[in-house]
Structures are given as C-alpha cells and as structure tokens.
Amino acid sequence: MASDPDARLRAITVDAFVIPTAFGGRERPESDGTLAWSDTGLIVVRLTAGRETGMGFTHAPSAALSIVRDLLWPAIDGMDARDTERIFWTMARAVRNAGWRGLCAAAISAVDIAAHDLAARLAGVSLVQHLGGAHDTVPAYGSGGFTDYTDEELAEQLGSWAEHGLRAVKLKVGSDAGDDPRRVALAREAVGPEVELFVDANGAYQRKQALHLASEFADLGVTWFEEPVSSDDRAGLRLLRDRMPAPIRVAAGEYAYTPADFRDLLTGGCVDVLQADATRCGITGFRDAAALARAFGIPLSAHTAPALHASVATGLDGVVNVEYFHDHARISGAFFDGVPALRGGALVPDRSAPGHGLTLKEADARPYRVAAFTRATDGAAEEEGGGRSR
Numbered sequence: 001m002a003s004d005p006d007a008r009l010r011a012i013t014v015d016a017f018v019i020p021t022a023f024g025g026r027e028r029p030e031s032d033g034t035l036a037w038s039d040t041g042l043i044v045v046r047l048t049a050g051r052e053t054g055m056g057f058t059h060a061p062s063a064a065l066s067i068v069r070d071l072l073w074p075a076i077d078g079m080d081a082r083d084t085e086r087i088f089w090t091m092a093r094a095v096r097n098a099g100w101r102g103l104c105a106a107a108i109s110a111v112d113i114a115a116h117d118l119a120a121r122l123a124g125v126s127l128v129q130h131l132g133g134a135h136d137t138v139p140a141y142g143s144g145g146f147t148d149y150t151d152e153e154l155a156e157q158l159g160s161w162a163e164h165g166l167r168a169v170k171l172k173v174g175s176d177a178g179d180d181p182r183r184v185a186l187a188r189e190a191v192g193p194e195v196e197l198f199v200d201a202n203g204a205y206q207r208k209q210a211l212h213l214a215s216e217f218a219d220l221g222v223t224w225f226e227e228p229v230s231s232d233d234r235a236g237l238r239l240l241r242d243r244m245p246a247p248i249r250v251a252a253g254e255y256a257y258t259p260a261d262f263r264d265l266l267t268g269g270c271v272d273v274l275q276a277d278a279t280r281c282g283i284t285g286f287r288d289a290a291a292l293a294r295a296f297g298i299p300l301s302a303h304t305a306p307a308l309h310a311s312v313a314t315g316l317d318g319v320v321n322v323e324y325f326h327d328h329a330r331i332s333g334a335f336f337d338g339v340p341a342l343r344g345g346a347l348v349p350d351r352s353a354p355g356h357g358l359t360l361k362e363a364d365a366r367p368y369r370v371a372a373f374t375r376a377t378d379g380a381a382e383e384e385g386g387g388r389s390r
Helices: 064-076 084-094 103-123 127-131 151-163 180-191 207-219 234-243 259-267 278-296 306-315 326-335 362-368
Strands: 011-020 039-049 052-058 138-144 168-172 196-200 222-226 249-252 273-276 300-302 319-325 341-343 346-348 369-376 381-385
Touching (some): 011 326, 011 362, 039 064, 039 103, 039 326, 052 103, 052 278, 064 084, 064 103, 064 369, 084 103, 084 278, 103 278, 127 306, 138 151, 138 196, 138 306, 138 326, 151 168, 151 180, 168 180, 168 222, 180 196, 180 207, 207 234, 259 273, 259 278, 278 300, 278 306, 300 306, 306 319, 306 346, 362 369
Parallel strands (some): 138 168, 138 319, 168 196, 196 222, 249 273, 273 300, 300 319
Antiparallel strands (some): 011 039, 039 052, 138 346, 341 346, 369 381
C-alpha cells in the first residue's frame, strides 16, 4: 500500500534551552556523588507531517541541536512519520562516524520521541495506546536528596514526598562516604518506616567501599542501591549484586544508550533492576530494553523525565516505576502544559489526549532559549539565536 503523502515529515523545529538551578529558588549548584551542576539543558524537537506536529525532548547540552540540524534531519527529511522504527535506525546509522553514545544518542532520542508523538497524533490516539496500552497508571518514587543539601533541606524534601503519597524516595550519596550512613539515617527518620528508601551513588564508590556501606544501609532499611560503582565496571556491578545484603537490589542502566548496552548489563548479570531513559535511548530503545528485561525476568525502571515516562511506562508492560526526579519535575511543570497528574503515589497520563499530551509553553520558555533552528522540506530555513545571554 502506498504511503499517505500527508504522513511525510516536512518540517522540523529545534529549540535549545538552559535552565539554571536558581530557577527552582536555589542560588547554588546541586550535586551528587560525582558531579555538580548549576543548570540543566533542554532540547525540544518538533516534527510536522500533514496537519499534525509531534514534540520530543531530551536533557542535554545545546550542542545536541547541531547534531539534529547537520546529521539527523537530512537523513530523515521526507520519511513517513509512522515508520518510527525506520526513522530511529536511519538516525543511528547517520551518526556512525560521530559516535552514537552520549550527545548523539540524546539528539536521536529527542527526534525519536517527537516521531512517536507525531505517529500517535496521526493515528488519533494517545502515546499510551500507540505503545500498547498496558496500564493506566505507574508508581512513582521521589528522587532528589542531593549531596549539597543541608540536613533540613534533605528531611523536608523527602518527608514532603512521603506525606504526598509516594511510597519510595531516593537520595544521592557518594560525595562523603564517611557521612553517608548518617544522611541515610536522617532520610529514614524523615520518611518513616513504611516508605521504601533508595540510594544512588552515581558510580562514586569503589567496590569494597560500596559493599561495606551496603551493610550499613541495609540496617537502615535501604532496598535499592543505584550505581554503587560505575556502570562501566560491569564486573564490579555483578560482584556487588551477588554479595549485596538482602533486600537491597542493584540498579543501573541510565547510561545505556544502545540496545547492546542493555544487553550487556543483562547478560553480565549486573542488575536486579534495569533502568532505561527514553531521553537517552529513545522510545524505540526503551521498548527494546523492555523486551530484553522481560526475556531475562528483570524488572525495568524508567529513569528521570517523569512527564514523558508516565506515557511510555504505562504503554509497555514490565515497567515497575518511574523516577519522579526533582529537577525534571520542576522544569516540566514550568515549561510544558499537559503534564501527567501525580495521584496516590502514581503517575496518571491522560489517555484522552493525543500523543503524550505535552505542549511547550512558548512564552514561559522563551527567556531561557539559547539557540533554535527550523528546516522544511521545501527548502525554507530559519536560524535563531537565544533569548538570553549565557
């Protein structure tokens, strides 16, 4: 059957934004076990076919914009928007010499998400249904507890999530291993005995250091230890998974960009919980990760970007929770309309809205824009600078 000409990709618009941590009321950087940051990048991609426009986004530096402009759009211009698998793998081939993982993967993901949103809109269904409609809701866990927080800030943030019905919360560890047990004990006191407590080291610990701390964390009721060592140390992850005291589960996968990355974590026996992030691996890659996790009998968790993952996680089976990450939750609430509701500790996407239901708040986002471009199949092009200076 011939493709509908109205489904052909005919235009793309990409905006790059930089949102400082001060946007959330903080005048200092945030930090985890291995990094400190003073701002968060946001790349928003909009694809047009026929009378519909789909939107995707990723959290990445503004350099990702040039990858979309110079490598990805020339490769997919004019393709059928409903052929999301073909679009994804065409983009993956287009960045062969630039390197898929990292910045290119983020750029691919933003376009891939926009393509899925567009395909769902062309079909007149929600993204949840477009992906399979497995569930109506998905549990969320509160995530923040940055290592630069004062004791009062840590207790207030985690305690407020518990009070609002989240049944699990996560704090960052790794900046000061000697002080981490005290901070975890403070977190436990703030949330009470009934709320699950997760920790995330972002790969900051050495193997034996992580194993020693795990025994102390277990005594405080910790049930999830994310990246106790670097995800690049797969032998270390396997070692720690085998020796972790019950009931602590080892979680990793946020830096898995390609299907092979997820495969290697699973075949290596590295994780009790596999994580995937559609803003880094695309919805196509997330779906592949879900299939692999199911084949290995391992639960899948959605990493950050809760406004998007609410739809992705409910559309696919086997996703056990979504990370309600502090930075991304505040950004999505301020920059997007249609953010899924958080009710009773679960995210609830709107199945009546086409696609993922998110739209950019143009006026609110404009002051944070640092670059933009538009391309169209008819040859029209437009380049813009930012709305503010860095």
